[in-house]
Amino acid sequence: DELNWVPLIHSCKRNQPMRLVHPYPVMVDPTRRMYPGAAASKGGFKAFERGDVEMHHFSFVRRSMRSKMNNVSNKQNHDGMVEFLQKFDSWEPKDGVIHPHPHGRRTFKFTSAVPNMFDIDIARPYPSWQG
Numbered sequence: 001d002e003l004n005w006v007p008l009i010h011s012c013k014r015n016q017p018m019r020l021v022h023p024y025p026v027m028v029d030p031t032r033r034m035y036p037g038a039a040a041s042k043g044g045f046k047a048f049e050r051g052d053v054e055m056h057h058f059s060f061v062r063r064s065m066r067s068k069m070n071n072v073s074n075k076q077n078h079d080g081m082v083e084f085l086q087k088f089d090s091w092e093p094k095d096g097v098i099h100p101h102p103h104g105r106r107t108f109k110f111t112s113a114v115p116n117m118f119d120i121d122i123a124r125p126y127p128s129w130q131g
Helices: 037-041 065-071 081-088 102-107
Strands: none
Touching: 065 081
């Protein structure tokens, strides 16, 4: 996803509000948006480019994809969740993009096999859509 940024480092103060869908200097998932406060207006906001810091989200690396889908904050927007869960367990990179959210289906156009540099156990002992 080349559009969204991820809040990385924030100062936290006692009684500081956590505000959802609050204006932020860059486009961020509204469920992850922190209140930048006065720091941003005083030059305290620093945007790191992907070449400096990159987040590996691992959205679909889960022991139970059903649990993940049932607990996402925007599941009311996932119009393809049932079909996604049915396809997930047999998915391979050659199958192309599958995604439960319409934005994800529009945004992501290809898949790539990459080295397993985090040594993630990718064995599939049981179908995740069964719970």
